[in-house]
Amino acid sequence: MNNFGVIELASAKTTSAPGWAYVPDTGALPGANALQPANRKRARNAPAGVTVGDLTARQEAKIRKEIEALERDGGKDNSIPIPAKSGKGALVLIAAGKFTPNVRKILQSQKTFSNHLDDFLAMQAQAEGGPTAASNNRPTNSNAKRPAGKREATASTPTATAKPSSSIQEEDVAMADADLPPILVGSYRPPPTAHPGDNDPLLVSRVPELPSDEELRKLLAHPPLTYYEARCKWGDNYPTRVFCEVCGYWGRVRCMKCGTRVCALDCMETHREECVTRYGL
Amino acid sequence: MAGGRKSKAAAPARPQNTLVVDNGAWTLKAGLVCGGSIPEPRVIPNCLARDRSKKIYVGAELDKCRDFSEIQFRRPVEKGYLVNWEAQKEIWDQELFGDKAELKCDPSETRLMLTEQPNALPVLQTNCDQIVFEEYGFSSYYRGIGSTFNAYHDLQSLFRTPKDTLTAANTPAEIMLVVDSGFSHTTITPLLGGRPLHSAIRRIDIGGKFLTNYMARLISLRHFDMRNDLYIVNEMKEASCYVSADFKADLERTWKGTRGEKRQDYLSGAGIVKDYVLPDFHTRHKGILREYDPAQHTKSKKLAAMGESEEDVLTLRNERFTVPELIFRPSDVGMRQPGLADAIQQSLHELPIGLWPGLLANIVVVGGSSLFDGFIQRLQKELVQLVPDDCIVRVARPADPITNTWYGAANMANHPNIDKVVVTKQEYEEHGSAWIARRFSTGLLTS
Numbered sequence: 001m002n003n004f005g006v007i008e009l010a011s012a013k014t015t016s017a018p019g020w021a022y023v024p025d026t027g028a029l030p031g032a033n034a035l036q037p038a039n040r041k042r043a044r045n046a047p048a049g050v051t052v053g054d055l056t057a058r059q060e061a062k063i064r065k066e067i068e069a070l071e072r073d074g075g076k077d078n079s080i081p082i083p084a085k086s087g088k089g090a091l092v093l094i095a096a097g098k099f100t101p102n103v104r105k106i107l108q109s110q111k112t113f114s115n116h117l118d119d120f121l122a123m124q125a126q127a128e129g130g131p132t133a134a135s136n137n138r139p140t141n142s143n144a145k146r147p148a149g150k151r152e153a154t155a156s157t158p159t160a161t162a163k164p165s166s167s168i169q170e171e172d173v174a175m176a177d178a179d180l181p182p183i184l185v186g187s188y189r190p191p192p193t194a195h196p197g198d199n200d201p202l203l204v205s206r207v208p209e210l211p212s213d214e215e216l217r218k219l220l221a222h223p224p225l226t227y228y229e230a231r232c233k234w235g236d237n238y239p240t241r242v243f244c245e246v247c248g249y250w251g252r253v254r255c256m257k258c259g260t261r262v263c264a265l266d267c268m269e270t271h272r273e274e275c276v277t278r279y280g281l
Numbered sequence: 282m283a284g285g286r287k288s289k290a291a292a293p294a295r296p297q298n299t300l301v302v303d304n305g306a307w308t309l310k311a312g313l314v315c316g317g318s319i320p321e322p323r324v325i326p327n328c329l330a331r332d333r334s335k336k337i338y339v340g341a342e343l344d345k346c347r348d349f350s351e352i353q354f355r356r357p358v359e360k361g362y363l364v365n366w367e368a369q370k371e372i373w374d375q376e377l378f379g380d381k382a383e384l385k386c387d388p389s390e391t392r393l394m395l396t397e398q399p400n401a402l403p404v405l406q407t408n409c410d411q412i413v414f415e416e417y418g419f420s421s422y423y424r425g426i427g428s429t430f431n432a433y434h435d436l437q438s439l440f441r442t443p444k445d446t447l448t449a450a451n452t453p454a455e456i457m458l459v460v461d462s463g464f465s466h467t468t469i470t471p472l473l474g475g476r477p478l479h480s481a482i483r484r485i486d487i488g489g490k491f492l493t494n495y496m497a498r499l500i501s502l503r504h505f506d507m508r509n510d511l512y513i514v515n516e517m518k519e520a521s522c523y524v525s526a527d528f529k530a531d532l533e534r535t536w537k538g539t540r541g542e543k544r545q546d547y548l549s550g551a552g553i554v555k556d557y558v559l560p561d562f563h564t565r566h567k568g569i570l571r572e573y574d575p576a577q578h579t580k581s582k583k584l585a586a587m588g589e590s591e592e593d594v595l596t597l598r599n600e601r602f603t604v605p606e607l608i609f610r611p612s613d614v615g616m617r618q619p620g621l622a623d624a625i626q627q628s629l630h631e632l633p634i635g636l637w638p639g640l641l642a643n644i645v646v647v648g649g650s651s652l653f654d655g656f657i658q659r660l661q662k663e664l665v666q667l668v669p670d671d672c673i674v675r676v677a678r679p680a681d682p683i684t685n686t687w688y689g690a691a692n693m694a695n696h697p698n699i700d701k702v703v704v705t706k707q708e709y710e711e712h713g714s715a716w717i718a719r720r721f722s723t724g725l726l727t728s
Binding site (some may be wrong): 207 | 329330337339353354359360364370373399400401402403404405408411412415416468473474479480482485490491496497498502532536537539596598599600610612613615616617618619623624627635636637638671
């Protein structure tokens with residue numbers, strides 16, 4: 001398969017379309033080799049089919065697309081309009097100016113969660129990296145009206161993201177100095193009577209020390225993490241399990257053309273039909 | 282709906298009514314708590330739906346829908362967070378404040394308690410506060426992380442801990458760990474006296490929606506295309522899926538075998554394989570799950586060949602347990618996130634070791650995705666293998682994991698200290714929404 005040096009990249013960026021990019025010609029690809037045979041021996045020894053690196057890139061791109069599809073909600077057409085009630089649809093009300101400016105702005109906004117998340121990340125980058133970083137990550141889709149946003153910022157309701165860390169910190173300090181009751185109260189029952197075997201090294205039980213009140217207060221006063229910070233971290237603790245993509249049993253063999261895992265010959269034949277239509281012979 | 286905008290003279294007395302709303306992505310749970318008595322909450326689908334004949338259903342109207350094939354949904358809550366207020370207002374207006382609503386209440390004399398998911402974006406929280414006060418004009422308001430409300434239950438009776446009769450149930454529970462596995466994602470929240478330990482809250486991006494989509498994909502690959510019938514697939518998932526106690530053995534028993542030698546287990550079904558009769562929305566409005574019967578299959582194949590078959594049957598094999606398995610192993614579909622037990626361990630590692638025994642002995646699992654058979658047993662088994670031997674691991678699921686958060690919030694509404702944490706409309710007008718956001722992030726003070 002000669003793809004003229006163009007490789008599909010598996011990046012972490014979430015675009016709905018697959019990302020294509022020109023990458024430096026390293027000579028590992030058969031297509032690139034054929035175009036620029038720098039060394040005759042290398043050209044001769046280059047593997048005829050697809051290389052392992054090519055396969056994994058293809059696989060990763062496929063997996064990423066599949067996960068995006070699984071995270072989507074519902075089918076392709078997801079825009080259901082608000083049913084217009086007799087005489088007073090939502091739009092009529094908005095136009096009639098029955099709402100305060102803030103409310104109107106919120107109701108009219110058609111931003112999705114990922115739009116909001118992008119905005120938030122851009123704002124965070126701005127807070128950390130100063131104006132230069134901000135100019136790079138401008139929020140792209142802002143359907144909300146600009147004037148309304150500005151008025152809101154100057155009014156009594158500034159957005160909480162403006163300087164989250166410093167203001168929260170002040171609040172914490174104010175809390176700590178008060179004389180507060182303990183957080184974890186001990187047992188309400190008297191401890192059991194002493195037993196002669198209590199000091200026996202074989203019977204002794206080790207209970208970890210409870211953290212001090214001060215420590216607990218510090219934990220409780222911790223500001224909330226951001227959306228991405230709270231996501232679980234992936235460590236390569238276990239080998240990933242692979243499954244047959246046709247029947248769901250363990251994927252014990254791999255298609256030589258596209259790297260798809262299948263379990264045995266039966267499923268391989270089923271897969272090959274699909275593989276041929278997608279990637280050619 | 283700007284009725285609540287008239288100013289109040291003195292500091293208002295404690296309102297008699299509290300509207301408790303657990304605003305989930307799949308369903309919203311709402312009920313009016315009046316003066317100490319807690320009614321049963323209404324569970325309303327939180328969506329706008331459009332069926333094949335382009336008729337639109339809002340919220341509870343969905344019950345009137347007769348034909349769920351190719352139905353489309355629009356949800357105001359996305360990834361667990363309330364994003365689209367245009368749609369949400371439509372549903373709230375109809376279910377909570379409309380003329381025909383069962384829960385009709387006047388916001389200006391009502392307190393609102395609203396749940397949210399942890400680690401929300403500040404913009405969305407601000408939007409929510411502004412709508413609550415400026416649009417609806419509730420007299421006072423508390424917005425808290427959904428999981429934290431689960432502390433307002435008699436936790437020890439859930440675990441059947443033997444105790445002396447003298448001690449009443451103390452709420453909020455001193456220490457517990459809440460796993461909330463809902464429609465959008467699964468969160469882990471350690472609680473100390475009903476307050477969240479923010480640094481240790483963790484999330485896995487797998488919930489009911491992901492599982493339904495995955496099941497639809499498997500069925501579309503193996504049987505017929507159901508990617509536009511997610512509602513039916515969801516019903517199928519709820520009826521048939523279970524969390525396997527021994528994944529390897531179950532997978533082995535449902536394998537068809539190599540070419541030429543079909544396995545005996547595969548032919549007989551091995552007790553795992555089930556048939557699901559799909560609804561046709563003429564004679565059958567709900568799908569039926571029944572035992573796999575190989576003899577009937579050969580018969581129905583003949584009938585289908587003659588064009589006389591009256592039912593569509595799906596044979597579910599390893600789909601029954603590989604789908605919920607994703608909660609415990611997201612990497613099975615290539616997602617780079619750890620499983621639930623690992624995620625709990627990551628959360629614990631953020632906390633001092635002294636808290637581990639308390640948290641591990643009081644794990645409560647809530648949310649609709651925890652309803653799979655074998656969920657808590659599997660979680661307990663995996664956790665025991667991960668944590669120190671000396672720690673006792675107890676995992677419990679309340680009788681109804683879907684409304685448990687709502688009932689907890691209702692209990693909290695009756696808590697004597699509730700007045701200290703709510704924000705009144707007056708305070709909002711004075712201090713603004715940034716102040717509210719800071720105030721709500723700490724949770725209820727028990728002292």
